[in-house]
Amino acid sequence: MGPPKNAARTISQEAFDEVVKENMEDLGMDPTEALEDAIQTLTLQGVDLSGIVTCVPGEGSVKDNPVLQCLERLSQLNSSPNSQIGDEIVDLLDKLTELCKAEGSGNAAIASRNGGVEIVCSICSKIEIGCLRAVFLALRALASLLHDLQSREAFRASGGPKILVGILTTGFENIDIVSSGFSVVAAAATSNEVIKELFMELKIDELILQVLSVKREVSIESLYDAIRVLLTPDDNRVLASQVYGYARNFAKIGIAGALVESVRGGLSSSSLVSASIALKAVAVNDEICTSIAENGGIDAVLLCIDDSSEQGNKTVAKVCCSLLCKLAGSDANKNAIVEKKGMDRLMKLSSRxxxxxxxxxxxxxxxxxxxxxxxxxxxxxxxxxxxxxxxxxxxxxxxxxxxxxxxxxxxxxxxxxxxxxxxxxxxxxxxxxxxxxxxxxxxxxxxxxxxxxxxxxxxxxxxxxxxxxxxxxxxxxx
Incomplete structure (x- = not known):
C-alpha cells in the first residue's frame, strides 16, 4: 500500500509556532491577529493543522495545554523504574479520555500527534488483568485516540493488536473489558486493511465467537460494530480487500449462527441494529445466506420487522429490511420468506x-x-x-x-x-x-x-x- 491520494501536508508544532512568531515580529501583527493569520494561511495552503495546539502567544505556552500535561505526566509515571499502575495513572487515563471525547476540541488529534497512542499502548502492556478499572480506562482512552490513519498506524507500530487481543483473551468474561476492548478493535480497524489482517492473524474471529457464546444479561454493541468494521472494505489504499474471505471464515466457524441467536434474543433497539448490520456483513454469498436461514435467521428478522411496526421504530425497520433483502438473494430463501407471509408483513410495515x-x-x-x-x-x-x-x-x-x-x-x-x-x-x-x-x-x-x-x-x-x-x-x- 502506498500513501493515500491527495494526502494533506503536515507541519510540526515548532514550525507552526514559528509562523505565528514571524507574523508578530516581521509583520507587526498583534498576537491574536498573528495566530488567526497563521491558521488561515496554512489552511489555504492545504496544511493539515489537526493535532496542532493553537494558542495566542502571551496567553500561555503550548506546554500549558491540558492534553499535553496529561500525556507528559503519564509518560513520566510509565517510564519510571519499577513503575506500577497506581491511582494516579488511572485518574490520568480517565482525564485523557474525557479530554479527547470533548466534541470539536481537536484533543484526540493533539494527543495522538504527541505520542498518546504509544504511551497508552505501553501502559496496556503492563496492566495486570486483575486491575479491572485500570484495564477498562486504558482501553477506553485508547479507543478515543484512534481517529485517523496516523493514530492507527501508531497503534500498529506499538504492537497494539497483539496487546489488545491478549487483554481480551484473558478478560473476555468481563463485560466492561470486552465492551471497551472491541471498541478499540472497531476504531483501529476502520479504513486500515493491514490492521484487519493483523487481527485475523491473531484469531480475532475465534475470540469473537467465544465472546458471543457467553450468555450475558446485556449485549455488547461494540462487538457487533467490530464485526462490521472487520468485514467492510473501507481502505482506499488497497485495490483488493481480503474482507470477503474473512466473512466466509466468520460464517464457517459459527459466527453467523451466533449472530442469529443475538438477533432473536430480545436485544435493545440500538444493539439489534448493530447485530443486524453485523449479520448482513457476514452474509456475503448464497451458501452463507442459506445457512443463516437454516439457523432461523429469516424467522428472527421477520419477527423483528413485525416488532418494529408495532413499536414504530423506523431505524430497526430499515436495518431489518436491508438484512432481509440480503438474505433474499438466495433463491431458496426467497420462497421461504414468501411462504412465511413475508409479502403481507412488508405491506403492513409500509402502511405503518x-x-x-x-x-x-x-x-x-x-x-x-x-x-x-x-x-x-x-x-x-x-x-x-x-x-x-x-x-x-x-x-x-x-x-x-x-x-x-x-x-x-x-x-x-x-x-x-x-x-x-x-x-x-x-x-x-x-x-x-x-x-x-x-x-x-x-x-x-x-x-x-x-x-x-x-x-x-x-x-x-x-x-x-x-x-x-x-x-x-x-x-x-x-
Whole structure:
C-alpha cells in the first residue's frame, strides 16, 4: 500500500509556532491577529493543522495545554523504574479520555500527534488483568485516540493488536473489558486493511465467537460494530480487500449462527441494529445466506420487522429490511420468506411507515429481490398490494430520489416475467397515472434513468426511452 491520494501536508508544532512568531515580529501583527493569520494561511495552503495546539502567544505556552500535561505526566509515571499502575495513572487515563471525547476540541488529534497512542499502548502492556478499572480506562482512552490513519498506524507500530487481543483473551468474561476492548478493535480497524489482517492473524474471529457464546444479561454493541468494521472494505489504499474471505471464515466457524441467536434474543433497539448490520456483513454469498436461514435467521428478522411496526421504530425497520433483502438473494430463501407471509408483513410495515420514504425504499428493495426471476412471487406481491404501494409512494414523494429508483426497479421485476401482473398495471394502475410518475422519475433524477426506462419497456409501453417533457406533459414536473 502506498500513501493515500491527495494526502494533506503536515507541519510540526515548532514550525507552526514559528509562523505565528514571524507574523508578530516581521509583520507587526498583534498576537491574536498573528495566530488567526497563521491558521488561515496554512489552511489555504492545504496544511493539515489537526493535532496542532493553537494558542495566542502571551496567553500561555503550548506546554500549558491540558492534553499535553496529561500525556507528559503519564509518560513520566510509565517510564519510571519499577513503575506500577497506581491511582494516579488511572485518574490520568480517565482525564485523557474525557479530554479527547470533548466534541470539536481537536484533543484526540493533539494527543495522538504527541505520542498518546504509544504511551497508552505501553501502559496496556503492563496492566495486570486483575486491575479491572485500570484495564477498562486504558482501553477506553485508547479507543478515543484512534481517529485517523496516523493514530492507527501508531497503534500498529506499538504492537497494539497483539496487546489488545491478549487483554481480551484473558478478560473476555468481563463485560466492561470486552465492551471497551472491541471498541478499540472497531476504531483501529476502520479504513486500515493491514490492521484487519493483523487481527485475523491473531484469531480475532475465534475470540469473537467465544465472546458471543457467553450468555450475558446485556449485549455488547461494540462487538457487533467490530464485526462490521472487520468485514467492510473501507481502505482506499488497497485495490483488493481480503474482507470477503474473512466473512466466509466468520460464517464457517459459527459466527453467523451466533449472530442469529443475538438477533432473536430480545436485544435493545440500538444493539439489534448493530447485530443486524453485523449479520448482513457476514452474509456475503448464497451458501452463507442459506445457512443463516437454516439457523432461523429469516424467522428472527421477520419477527423483528413485525416488532418494529408495532413499536414504530423506523431505524430497526430499515436495518431489518436491508438484512432481509440480503438474505433474499438466495433463491431458496426467497420462497421461504414468501411462504412465511413475508409479502403481507412488508405491506403492513409500509402502511405503518407510509410517511417515511426512507423506510419505503427499503421495503421496495426487498420486494424487488423477492420478485426477481420469480413470476409466482411477483404475483403474490401484486396481490398483497405492491402495485398500489408503488403508485401512491411515487405520487407522494416525487423528490425522494432513491425511493423513486427502487419503485421503478420493483415495478420492472413485478411485470418482466409475469403477463398477468403486466395486465394489472396496464388496465388499472396506468389509468391512475403510474406511467406519468415513472417518466417523471426518469426526467427529474439521473439515478432513475435506467430503472425507469426498464420499467416502461417491460410494461410494454411505446417510447419507453422518452422523458416526460418530450411527451408534452411538462405540467407534471415536480
Amino acid at each position: 411507515f407510509f410517511d417515511d420514504p426512507s423506510v419505503l425504499q427499503e421495503i421496495m428493495a426487498v420486494i424487488s429481490v423477492l420478485s426477481l426471476r420469480s413470476p409466482d412471487n411477483a404475483a403474490i406481491a401484486i396481490e398483497a398490494g405492491a402495485g398500489e404501494l408503488a403508485l401512491q409512494a411515487m405520487q407522494k414523494f416525487p423528490a425522494a430520489q432513491q425511493m423513486q429508483r427502487n419503485s421503478c426497479l420493483m415495478i420492472r421485476n413485478l411485470v418482466s416475467r409475469n403477463a398477468a401482473n403486466r395486465q394489472v398495471f396496464l388496465t388499472i394502475l396506468l389509468n391512475s397515472g403510474i406511467e406519468k410518475h415513472i417518466r417523471m422519475a426518469k426526467q427529474n433524477h439521473v439515478s432513475c434513468n435506467e430503472a425507469a426506462t426498464d420499467a416502461l419497456r417491460d410494461l410494454g409501453l411505446d417510447d419507453y426511452n422518452i422523458a416526460l417533457r418530450d411527451l408534452g406533459l411538462d405540467d407534471y414536473n415536480m
